Amino acid sequence: MVKLEEYKYLTENRPIEKPPLPALVYIPLSQHLGKAGNPAVKPGDTVSLGQKLTASDASMYVPVHACVSGKVTAIQDWPHPVLGRAKAIVIENDGLDRRPSSVVPRPAEEIDKLTAEQIRGIVFEAGVVGMGGASFPTHIKLNPPKPVDTLIINAAECEPYLTADYRLMVEKTAEIVAGIGLAARCLGVKNVYIAVEDNKPEAIEAFSHKSQVTSHKLKVLKSQYPQGGERQLIKNILRKEVPRGKLPLDVGVVVHNVGTVFAIYEAVYLNKPLYERVVTVTGSILSNPKNLLARIGTPIKELIDFCGPQKEEPAKIIVGGPMMGITQYSDSVPVIKSTTGIILMNKKEATRHKEAFCIRCGACVRECPAGLMPCLLNLASEKGLWSQAKSYGVLDCIECGLCSYVCPASRNLVQWIKRAKLEVK
Numbered sequence: 001m002v003k004l005e006e007y008k009y010l011t012e013n014r015p016i017e018k019p020p021l022p023a024l025v026y027i028p029l030s031q032h033l034g035k036a037g038n039p040a041v042k043p044g045d046t047v048s049l050g051q052k053l054t055a056s057d058a059s060m061y062v063p064v065h066a067c068v069s070g071k072v073t074a075i076q077d078w079p080h081p082v083l084g085r086a087k088a089i090v091i092e093n094d095g096l097d098r099r100p101s102s103v104v105p106r107p108a109e110e111i112d113k114l115t116a117e118q119i120r121g122i123v124f125e126a127g128v129v130g131m132g133g134a135s136f137p138t139h140i141k142l143n144p145p146k147p148v149d150t151l152i153i154n155a156a157e158c159e160p161y162l163t164a165d166y167r168l169m170v171e172k173t174a175e176i177v178a179g180i181g182l183a184a185r186c187l188g189v190k191n192v193y194i195a196v197e198d199n200k201p202e203a204i205e206a207f208s209h210k211s212q213v214t215s216h217k218l219k220v221l222k223s224q225y226p227q228g229g230e231r232q233l234i235k236n237i238l239r240k241e242v243p244r245g246k247l248p249l250d251v252g253v254v255v256h257n258v259g260t261v262f263a264i265y266e267a268v269y270l271n272k273p274l275y276e277r278v279v280t281v282t283g284s285i286l287s288n289p290k291n292l293l294a295r296i297g298t299p300i301k302e303l304i305d306f307c308g309p310q311k312e313e314p315a316k317i318i319v320g321g322p323m324m325g326i327t328q329y330s331d332s333v334p335v336i337k338s339t340t341g342i343i344l345m346n347k348k349e350a351t352r353h354k355e356a357f358c359i360r361c362g363a364c365v366r367e368c369p370a371g372l373m374p375c376l377l378n379l380a381s382e383k384g385l386w387s388q389a390k391s392y393g394v395l396d397c398i399e400c401g402l403c404s405y406v407c408p409a410s411r412n413l414v415q416w417i418k419r420a421k422l423e424v425k
């Protein structure tokens, strides 16, 4: 693991703000790892805030919801921050945020009586998925196929620039702790760790107070990248190795992101589907970088404009962190459930050196947190040797980008490795 330049100072002390609501929102049908649903509305329909917009019987399906009230104007192809282009439901915002009067917060006594199955049902209906970027359906992760004994809350937020989780921890500590309680109940675990990096002093203080009244153990970890990888957390906290080709649950552990447990809290306590999330909008070229509570479906251009004016034209816009995020070709892409950040870079910041031949220095091998040989995976991928890439363990790559970052020859290692992963899958 390595210490990266952080740039969190741009937004870490900026409290979460609500940007103006967009006139039009574009809600992609596909926002999670699994099957997208089919539209359950059609152009011309009126929808309320939080209304379910899709339906499906598929096993890995998770619904998406209206993030505003208004009228469906189209269901069309639209730029997507992960998939390039995908079908999206377009809603014209009526500005009223209408919700049915029957949708009210759940009484505490009702929550106390909920079974694990009922909690998972509520989490599914609310469309909750992994909020750290992975987008795995949360109701499935709350129902592991084998017994587990430990829950780790991933509050590391090790990507440079991003501070959305940090602000959430500082401003919504009690709600996060309530969400952790629900997740632990579903999993039937008593060992709960909250993993925070040592560069988040206010969050550490907030959780230290809460830990005195709960059984959660706070683990303060060194700030280094990729500290927030599931395998790295398990190794650093429990001193357990997840064997190659296995999952955390094979060593009795489930890891949930801190934003995900907050979404579980909102779904169960507030009866609120996942239609908004905290996004860090940042970069040195923005005059007012911020942490924003953005409605899912908002075109990122609107959020960027809200954080402007821009001091110069961006040469690169990344959705996610600078290490694992995806460079965008359009600022029309909407915020989706996994959007942790939007980063604008100028030409100097975005420039990479020209790719050169591998000098066999071994730096990528030394730093790979998954114990892989990225230089060999790169070669196998360039030559289309997919079975060789598989035997080298390509599926264990967590796409952290560290190999590319440390490579003195500026090899595009992670791009080739991602390609090989897709082919092998």
Ligand code: SF4
Binding pocket: 367, 368, 369, 370, 371, 372, 373, 374, 396, 397, 398, 399, 400, 401, 402, 403, 404, 413, 414, 417
């Ligand atoms: S091979 Fe994958 S896991 Fe290893 S450093 Fe590169 S991107 Fe990270």
Ligand code: SF4
Binding pocket: 357, 358, 359, 360, 361, 362, 363, 364, 365, 374, 375, 403, 406, 407, 408, 409, 410, 411, 413
């Ligand atoms: S870090 Fe780059 S130059 Fe060094 S071995 Fe890996 S691919 Fe080759």
